[in-house]
Amino acid sequence: MRDAAPALAEPLLWMAVPRSVRNNRTLSSLLLLGGGLAALLSWGPTTRNAGGRQMATINLIQPISSSPRGFQPLVPSAPSARSPDLIAGDFAHRPIQYPASRAVEVRAPVTAAAAPRVPEGTPQVEPLPIRQRPRRNRRSPVAREMFAETVLTAANFIWPVFVHDGEEDIPISSMPGVSRLGVDTGLLRGVEEAVKLGVKSVVIFPKTPDELKTPTADEAYNPEGLAQRAIRNVKQAFPEVVVYTDIALDPYNSLGHDGIVRSDGVILNDETIHQLCKQAVSQAEAGADYVSPSDMMDGRIGAIRDALDAAGYSNVGIMAYTAKYASAFYGPFREALDSNPRGPGEDWVVPPDKKTYQQNPANWREALIEARLDEEEGADILMVKPGMPYLDIIKGLHDQSNLPIAAYHVSGEYAMLKAAALNGWLDEKAAVMEALLSLKRAGATVILTYYALQAAKWLKEDEA
Numbered sequence: 001m002r003d004a005a006p007a008l009a010e011p012l013l014w015m016a017v018p019r020s021v022r023n024n025r026t027l028s029s030l031l032l033l034g035g036g037l038a039a040l041l042s043w044g045p046t047t048r049n050a051g052g053r054q055m056a057t058i059n060l061i062q063p064i065s066s067s068p069r070g071f072q073p074l075v076p077s078a079p080s081a082r083s084p085d086l087i088a089g090d091f092a093h094r095p096i097q098y099p100a101s102r103a104v105e106v107r108a109p110v111t112a113a114a115a116p117r118v119p120e121g122t123p124q125v126e127p128l129p130i131r132q133r134p135r136r137n138r139r140s141p142v143a144r145e146m147f148a149e150t151v152l153t154a155a156n157f158i159w160p161v162f163v164h165d166g167e168e169d170i171p172i173s174s175m176p177g178v179s180r181l182g183v184d185t186g187l188l189r190g191v192e193e194a195v196k197l198g199v200k201s202v203v204i205f206p207k208t209p210d211e212l213k214t215p216t217a218d219e220a221y222n223p224e225g226l227a228q229r230a231i232r233n234v235k236q237a238f239p240e241v242v243v244y245t246d247i248a249l250d251p252y253n254s255l256g257h258d259g260i261v262r263s264d265g266v267i268l269n270d271e272t273i274h275q276l277c278k279q280a281v282s283q284a285e286a287g288a289d290y291v292s293p294s295d296m297m298d299g300r301i302g303a304i305r306d307a308l309d310a311a312g313y314s315n316v317g318i319m320a321y322t323a324k325y326a327s328a329f330y331g332p333f334r335e336a337l338d339s340n341p342r343g344p345g346e347d348w349v350v351p352p353d354k355k356t357y358q359q360n361p362a363n364w365r366e367a368l369i370e371a372r373l374d375e376e377e378g379a380d381i382l383m384v385k386p387g388m389p390y391l392d393i394i395k396g397l398h399d400q401s402n403l404p405i406a407a408y409h410v411s412g413e414y415a416m417l418k419a420a421a422l423n424g425w426l427d428e429k430a431a432v433m434e435a436l437l438s439l440k441r442a443g444a445t446v447i448l449t450y451y452a453l454q455a456a457k458w459l460k461e462d463e464a
């Protein structure tokens with residue numbers, strides 16, 4: 001009984017010594033010597049034991065084997081028979097086998113199975129003097145769930161849908177599992193399914209018939225246009241669903257660019273914004289909750305904000321494609337909407353890419369400029385696009401702005417995962433959930449993904 005007090009008190013006192021002193025070999029030896037003497041005076045015959053325990057508390061400085069009592073394996077006490085999670089955890093797989101002579105100190109876990117064995121040839125080692133063992137918090141499923149820093153839910157997803165003016169669902173070859181949906185048919189079936197799965201936000205992309213495309217993309221603000229019809233249809237059938245739209249001219253532009261193309265190949269900025277404002281107001285009129293400018297023209301967020309407010313739509317939000325990169329990962333999307341930049345005409349230069357307005361993938365500081373401008377101009381959500389190749393940008397914007405951050409897991413990212421999964425090269429569910437989780441962990445609370453419905457299903461599956 002008598003030695004219990006110093007055995008507890010001295011390590012505690014030791015912990016009160018500043019770490020810098022503890023880590024200094026000479027200083028700490030002196031201190032320990034003093035501590036030992038003090039213990040000797042106050043506790044008489046029990047100090048030898050106390051000293052032994054003292055040594056055990058400083059095993060980062062003193063090799064543990066030199067301790068008079070030898071090492072004392074830090075073995076977790078046996079889990080009770082009532083905690084199946086712990087039993088199912090790593091207790092059954094302790095990596096270190098303790099030397100036989102000390103086996104009495106190793107209490108076996110309470111399981112029906114025989115004592116755990118190690119493979120023949122496993123080196124016999126004394127437990128290392130490791131105080132911080134992060135694996136402790138990963139031992140059981142319950143603990144892992146408790147300590148999860150990021151949790152993905154269906155409420156985080158926005159489901160992007162391609163719509164067309166027809167009845168059928170038309171599969172998109174580079175995106176197996178994704179189709180263009182009929183604006184009055186498949187779209188509503190799809191949204192109904194989404195809602196059932198807990199995905200209550202959609203973003204609409206119209207496949208405009210070629211004959212309606214013009215170099216000034218005026219179809220973009222046709223009140224009876226495909227996007228406007230889609231918005232109305234969804235809001236009418238599912239008023240609680242939050243409808244996001246795309247603001248850019250490319251689906252309506254006969255030259256395939258997000259802005260109006262001048263004959264020398266310059267993508268006009270301010271003239272394009274004029275059209276974007278009309279597009280935004282017409283989408284708001286149709287019932288959009290958020291309009292999402294995806295074109296990367298300068299100053300469009302402020303202009304659209306003013307246009308919406310002037311038209312009485314101050315409650316309609318703006319999800320700004322803040323840092324949208326000139327990425328190769330949009331390929332399948334452009335196939336879905338047939339919206340690739342067109343080849344050059346005889347007397348018209350049409351740039352083959354979008355590099356004069358979308359950001360250079362080499363840059364991240366530039367994204368901060370865009371973020372500051374969008375924030376000042378009245379954006380409600382800042383988006384980064386694509387997702388996985390730009391996790392640093394997501395994190396950067398998350399750390400610099402207090403607005404919600406969105407990440408677009410784009411068509412090419414979907415196609416990559418799908419292709420690997422269809423080939424049997426990846427476990428689709430595990431890989432997709434990890435990809436989506438990484439976007440949230442980086443700082444995105446809003447995730448646009450073609451996997452939204454499938455991921456929501458998987459989440460439900462895991463709940464059950």
Ligand SMILES: NCc1[nH]cc(CCC(=O)O)c1CC(=O)O
Binds near residue numbers: 294334
């Ligand atoms: N402004 C058009 C737009 N809006 C969303 C995407 C891409 C989405 C995806 O790839 O999933 C694009 C394509 C582009 O910029 O060329």
